[in-house]
Amino acid sequence: MQAVSEAEDQSDSFKALSLILEAWDEGAEQGIPSELMAYAALYTALTDLVSAFGEEAVANMTRSLDKRVRQGEFTIYGTTQ
Incomplete structure (x- = not known):
């Protein structure tokens, strides 16, 4: 049963991230600086x-x-300093 719960948590996390990314894209399309x-x-x-x-x-x-x-955990582009 716990495996199902973990799978649901992961699915919800991906859904949440997807919603955030959609809102981010919408803001960028409207010219809001990142x-x-x-x-x-x-x-x-x-x-x-x-x-x-x-x-x-x-x-x-x-x-x-x-x-x-x-430590660069949040660095996606470029190099860490």
Whole structure:
């Protein structure tokens, strides 16, 4: 039963990502700069996470983001610095 649940979670994650990418494309088509889209996405994500889990949990979760960014985890194009 857990395998089905994990498969459903993965399917929902792909659906969620697809919706975000569609909205991103729509914003780009309307001329909204990608950095503004990124800021809005981060803001929305963090406010939703704080609403769901609380400030302390989100602060703990995001504590390692600086290290992950510097290690290139989020670098898709170009080279890491």
